[in-house]
Amino acid sequence: MDKIEFKPIGYIKSGYKTLDEIPRQSILAPASRAKIILDSRYQDGLLTLDESEYIIILFHFHKTNDCELRFIPRHSEKKKLRGVFATRSPRRPNPIGMSVVRLIGIRGNEIEFEGVDMLDGTPVLDIKPYSSGLNPPQ
Amino acid sequence: MDKIEFKPIGYIKSGYKTLDEIPRQSILAPASRAKIILDSRYQDGLLTLDESEYIIILFHFHKTNDCELRFIPRHSEKKKLRGVFATRSPRRPNPIGMSVVRLIGIRGNEIEFEGVDMLDGTPVLDIKPYSSGLNPPQ
Numbered sequence: 001m002d003k004i005e006f007k008p009i010g011y012i013k014s015g016y017k018t019l020d021e022i023p024r025q026s027i028l029a030p031a032s033r034a035k036i037i038l039d040s041r042y043q044d045g046l047l048t049l050d051e052s053e054y055i056i057i058l059f060h061f062h063k064t065n066d067c068e069l070r071f072i073p074r075h076s077e078k079k080k081l082r083g084v085f086a087t088r089s090p091r092r093p094n095p096i097g098m099s100v101v102r103l104i105g106i107r108g109n110e111i112e113f114e115g116v117d118m119l120d121g122t123p124v125l126d127i128k129p130y131s132s133g134l135n136p137p138q
Numbered sequence: 139m140d141k142i143e144f145k146p147i148g149y150i151k152s153g154y155k156t157l158d159e160i161p162r163q164s165i166l167a168p169a170s171r172a173k174i175i176l177d178s179r180y181q182d183g184l185l186t187l188d189e190s191e192y193i194i195i196l197f198h199f200h201k202t203n204d205c206e207l208r209f210i211p212r213h214s215e216k217k218k219l220r221g222v223f224a225t226r227s228p229r230r231p232n233p234i235g236m237s238v239v240r241l242i243g244i245r246g247n248e249i250e251f252e253g254v255d256m257l258d259g260t261p262v263l264d265i266k267p268y269s270s271g272l273n274p275p276q
Contacts, residue, residue, distance in 0.1 A: 002145070002146065002261070003143050003144070003145055004143070004144045004145065004146065004198050004200075004261065004263070005141050005142070005143050005144075006141070006142045006143075006144065006232040006234070007140070007141055007142065007231075007232070008140065008142065009231045009232065042207065042223075042231055044207040044208050044221060045207040045208070045221040045222040045223045045224075045230075045231070046221045046223055046224070047208055047219060047220055047221030047224065048218065048219075048220045048221060048224040049221055049223050049224040051224065052224065055223075056236070058196070058232075058234055058236070060142050062142075069180065069182040069183040070182050070183070070185055080186065081185060081186075082185055082186045083182060083183040083184045083185030083186060083187055084183040085180075085183045085184055085187050085193075085264075085265040085266065085267070086183075086184070086185065086186040086187040086189065086190065086267050087267070088266060088267075092183075092264060093145075093147045093180055093183070093264070094144040094145070094147065094196075094263045094264050096144070096196055096234075096263060096264050098194070098196070098236070098266065123140070123142065125142070125232045125234060126223075126230060126231070126232050126234050127223040128223065128226060128236060129223070129224050129225070129226075
């Protein structure tokens with residue numbers, strides 16, 4: 001299979017220095033704030049992002065270097081065996097994480113947000129606007 | 139900046155052979171069906187994914203090889219200049235696409251879904267379960 005190469009567009013600056021400190025899902029950690037420090041050469045790409053109340057951050061689980069295809073999720077109540085694609089485990093074939101977080105503000109190349117579940121120093125791959133119009137019907 | 143290397147976990151099999159045929163957003167194309175043909179070595183990772191009505195597909199915009207940091211989106215009514223991170227344009231620093239699609243069924247290593255907006259042959263990077271519980275409050 002062909003390899004696909006990406007580069008970080010910036011890094012997360014958060015209070016979580018170890019994996020143990022991280023909440024299970026960003027939505028469960030509304031009080032915590034963190035920042036994306038964007039590589040300043042991409043700063044022009046932030047124009048009008050502040051119109052979004054929520055943003056999607058794609059990032060690299062850079063501390064994960066293995067993959068487990070089937071396992072019982074630690075925090076699940078059902079204790080049911082699941083495939084990795086049915087979970088948000090970092091131990092996946094391509095360790096890409098995705099979080100929906102609340103945008104607090106943008107100042108220069110710094111994007112402050114609420115709802116962090118990423119380690120300090122996490123490489124950021126992409127930022128997308130969150131739009132509820134793109135969700136499936138409830 | 140450090141390079142990050144991923145490999146496709148599979149490929150999209152869809153009816154869209156050229157960029158012009160693709161609808162603007164997957165949610166606008168509910169009638170179209172397509173498949174992910176997963177590399178069979180990852181097939182174990184699909185266990186229980188069929189419990190999700192919707193799934194998130196992360197993929198590589200493999201036909202895009204440039205990046206535009208600011209532009210006026212083609213289909214926008216406002217004709218307003220936007221930064222790429224405030225849009226879903228494929229022409230981004232890391233050309234990663236994200237679509238929420240409706241799962242139709244899984245047979246072996248083939249995952250059929252509705253709401254395709256990806257070219258035939260698109261490399262798939264990740265599959266995640268969609269959960270409305272992870273969305274921000276409306």
